[in-house]
Amino acid sequence: FRRVGTSVRRPRGLNQLSGMGTLWSQERPPEEGQSTEQSRWWAMARRLIMAVLLLGLLLGSSVLLFYIFRSCGPRPCERPMCWHLLDHYLASGNTSVAPCTDFFSFSCGKAKGTSNSFQALAEENKSRLRRILETPGSWHLGSGEEKAFQFYNSCMDTSAIEAAGAGPLRQVIEELGGWPISGNWTSLDFNRTLRLLMSQYGHFPFFRAYLGPHPHPPHTPVIQIDQPEFDIPLKQEQEQKIYAQIVREYLTYLNQLGTLLGGDPDKVQEHAFLSISITSQLFQFLRPLGQQQAQGKLFQLITIDQLQEMAPAIDWLSCLQATFTPMSLSPSQTIVVHDLDYLKDMSQLVEKQLLSHRDFLQSHMIFGLVGTLSPALDSKFQEAHRSLNQKLWELTERPPVPAHPRWMKCVEDTGDFFEPTLAALFVREAFSPSTRSAAMDLFTAIKDALITRLRRVPWMDEETRKKAQDRVTQLQVKMGGPEWAMEPALARQKYSDVHLGPSFLQSFLSGIRSRQARIVHSSLQPFLHHRWQVSPWRVNAYYSITDHVVVFPAGLLQPPFFHPAYPRAVNFGAAGSIMARELLHIFDQLLLPGGCPACDTHALEGALLCLERHYAAFPLYGVTSFNSSHTVLENAADMGALAMALQAYNKMLLWHRGETTLPNLGLTPQQLFFRSYAQVMCSKLSTQDSQDTHSPPTLRVHGPLSNIPAFARHFHCPRGALLNPSERCQLW
Template identity: 30%
Template sequence: MSTYKRTTLEDEEVSEVVIEEGQMDGPEVGLSYRRLIDWNSTLIKKRSGLERVLFAVIFILSLVLLACVIVLIGNYQNDLSRTLCLTETCVQISGSILASVNRAVDPCEDFYKYACGGWVEKNPLPDGQSRWNNFNNLIDHNQAVIRNFLENKTMNVTSEAERKARKFYLACMHEERIEELGSKPLEDVIEKAGGWNITGPWDRNNFQEVLSFTSATYRATPFFSVYVGADARNSNSNVIQIDQSGLILPSRDYYLNASANGKVLEAYLTYMVDVGMLLGGQENSTREQMQQVLQLETAIANITSPQEDHRDEEAMYHRMSIAELQDLAPAVDWLSYLNVMFSPLSLNDCEPVVVYASEYLQAVSSLINNTDQSVLNNYMIWNLVKKVVSNLDHRFEDAGQNLLEAIYGSKKTCVSRWQECIEDTDSTLGFALGSMFIKAAFDQHSKNVAEGMIYEIRAAFESSLKNLHWMDEETRAAAKKKAEAIYNMIGFPDFIRDEEMLDKVFAEYEVLDEFFQNFLNFYNFSTKVMANQLRDPPSRDQWIMTPSTVNAYYSPSKNEIVFPAGILQAPFYEKNYPKSLNFGGIGVVMGHELTHAFDDQGREFDEAGNLRTWWKNSSIEAFKKQAECMVEQYSRYTINEEHLNGKQTLGENIADNGGLKAAYNAYRNWLMKHGEEKKLPAIELTNHQLFFVGFAQVWCSVRTLESAHEGIVVDSHSPARYRVIGTIANSREFSEHFACPYGSPMNPIKKCEVW
């Protein structure tokens, strides 16, 4: 190895620097370094002592300067790491948010376009879909998880209920067998019902029998619906409940507003005729008789209460005996009918029922008595046929494509068969599927975090009660008591984790290799389950949503909020997301469901889930005044020049507004307790602003014109755009953090606030 000497600025002593072999290329390199050193040494020796001191000072200052630069760079990087979240998750979500926003839009002018403009541009409607949003993305993900369980035989399917779910799914996927059977399974059902005048001979004196057969045995709903649920005035017991029903199209408006819905009515009649002919009817006769059925449905629509008038529980609730029901609507032999439905129970005239549409039942009874028996028969059988016909071969699905397109603006033919089959399996054995789903996609951490967030949001909601100027102190205290009593159900009902209990739930449901028959068996099974529930108290384990569902709900009779495992995922919640996004996502959903306990319907139920007047009259009147502000606000909004129905959507609008406020206050409280959190990189938004952007981007959505119209007519929720704009416009915190000018579209002079 070779060595060389180097001069330092501090003295002329030489230090040795060792150069490893292979770092230099031999003697010539070494010689050149020696020459350089010699030259420098000579140069320095020629300088005066003062000059050499100056050289040393300059050299030391240079080192100090270099050190300062290095320290500054390090401090800058440290400052960035202290103020910015630079994890992989934060970088990814930053990219997603930036791709979804439209920075060219002023957020104070149109916050939905600002938050979702980029998303809408990048997400055209997929084939076969009438609308698309972040819910659909998550639904697809959940279905893919379940599909893997159902199709992968190596997956651990341990319970008999799970095996039934797999068998049901595979029967649905066995299209060759379905095609082979054709219409025969449904023709056999019609024959058991006594025939159908459209396809062959029928028994003219069997109205009562056909009514029982179609609705009691196979759960169709001609004329009215019958079900079992908690008695609204005594939530600890179940009772038979009866309500208006009987329409095939999504809403009464489609029948009654022919000028706006002529295309739908024409497509519906064509579909009715096509199905009748596929089942053996002759074209002219089938068309004539189906036209009569359509006229009867239109008459039923005419006596059906509009959705916005069917919201006042106290006004609708009528408890009576079967004997009194018989006097109210004598066209039906109610005791005979209900005994068939609730077999093997034996009911008598004193059995209580709760009627939610007494005027409707009176009117429909009169309609039945004044309608030809053949038309009644055709209508009841058609009601059953429409319920089950989609489970037959492809001809029947093809027959419905034009009707789907007329109502929703898209055909179903582009939807994958496996997705349809998972939806069908979820509708029958959803809790068995849920058992599979939570094994693969849900962890205890998510449940624990969700419980903590609910506690924080409930605390924020309760705290805000004291600021409500319109509520008296006695009612305020009762409202706080109700909020404290709300029960949280998160992820899944406990019984699905117990194989023995899960198997017991579905023990009497027989699943075969025949897809159509599996549905008939399920209808019969669900009727038996309903009969068993009548004498049992309501159960918290009885959820109306399955675990993989991307949704949530509030139950007024149980005073509980339910969040299935399916929604506790991105974009609503992700454990590594900033708290601003989690509170703006699942936090707002939680606040939304909690606020439902105090919307125009939920407020009528007390902390125990009983329907009673627990508010002082002054607060009831003040509530109605506050709510009317929202009715007027949302009724001014339009989609394709069609106004929203602010009365129909009132409950959801109250929940949207209250949910955003509660979630934001909970987030603000979290910051006070834990300190400011790191920002996302490249976004140039404060975390408070990010909360609102995260909330808005949950609702980014596209849909067809027809689907938008259907939503206005049918949905109790406002369209996605106004779930954002309507709520934001009432938020003082939003206007503060985005510095929106007073009187701008997103900061109007008049704001509406209920909770």
């Protein structure tokens, strides 16, 4: 029986089974009675729709994954600066050459024009200065900017210079007492003429006098007396035939100068020959730098009074006081003398000439002054000087002085005489705060790589390693321009001591005096910061031992070496390797014999020997003479710098995504890094200068690259290829 209000439930499965027959036997409603063919059609349609949806889902996922992976990988840099850099690389490289056997030609094989990448950049910086100076109305009236622009325009006004002819120069000669060859000469006191030449015209016919750092701490500026600079390319050991031809060409040049100034031809030739004779004798008094170093006489500290006793022909106190006004000098003033023996011999020669041929000494000084001032004179004087350079090049095979356009010489002179103004203008235009920030980030990455790398230098002892790391940590870095160049107000200095006109020569001479006064005045001021040795538009980085400062001028951190918009591979490979090289020069002393007594000298000597053998394995393309003993320190810096820059670049890739590469160049970021390093070294192949401390450009590319296993890996170089040797060196 059952309770009221309750029901008995059967299991669910039983109900379904018992009712199954009745369900399928009942007649279907009219709408369910469609034909089997129609049902099959609907089933196929459903399957097709599902397939289309599934295919769309797969395609959409693939596209999404493609864009995800594409955003993670290197993208082509489409900015204008990258396209300009691409054009530069395509114009200089020769990609038909196998990179594993001749990467220098691969990168630089079609480079034309200037002799090297640094010179090309220097000329581009001068072009930028030219654009600044030729922009009308971009200066403040009555300021130093306006005076600088006026000087530049006066230099470019060749019509006025040609119209003036030799007149302004004749006026200068009259102020010096005249010239014996013209028949109008007042025999003035020799030292009075010399004093005027040094102080008013910046000409030093018998020696050089300049302000340089004291050889001992605190390295304050001190007067230095050095050998003179000769316009004739004489050598200590020279064939008699070549010597006679050089003298003949120089005699022709001096005859031209005398004729242009209206001198009697016979007298001109006589005085020109005796002037060359004086130059030749002075040259014979010189001692090679190596001989001075061997004798421990690179410099000597003596007083002016002592120098007066040893070389009495020169009134040293009056000449130096006039040159370095407003310094207050006395006979007890200490100065630095280079090659004291030369000064003694020079004094004896001058005394001898004063007794017998005082007029020849006058002519010798005038000839030298005219040669110095020739760039500020009309085209006849400039052509005579250009012709002399061409003839001397043919005789001595020394590189000829390139014939630059007029605007380039005018930019250089304006920069020399108005450096504070042009420095501020150049830094403001070429080195923005964002550029400086990016350059500082790059330097920090390179410096960190050096500190890390010092931990693994095998030949260093722990104490030396710790001191080396501290040196790097304490290093100061200066970028762009000196502190005063960052102040816009300094660009508008008055330059009240610069007097322009009425002739360009007078403006030029006024600029010489103003520059000298500025140098002396700066040396007298207490200076808390490093004194820059280069102008901001130059391309010379350097390390100052005295201040423990590394300097990178704005002119160096420019395309094609550096730009914030470039792929990071370019900046690390080019500018980064330059920065690393300067940092390694801090430790040059350690690599010299006895420079690191506590180090593992056996391991160090082995690394240096390995380095020497490594560089000796490469052929010297087009270089007829090369002394590897002079390049050891630079080779070590080149090799270590590339390794440091690559280490810093690889670390950057771990922490920063979104690397780019140059479009249409076909190089991965790592390959672009090595290409950018080589691009810095692009240079014409020529005879190696015996005094050059760098290896030929091919070795500066192949030596470091072949020592980096990553280069061979990224360019797929077979084992045993020139740039994938079986042995490598570890110095830094």
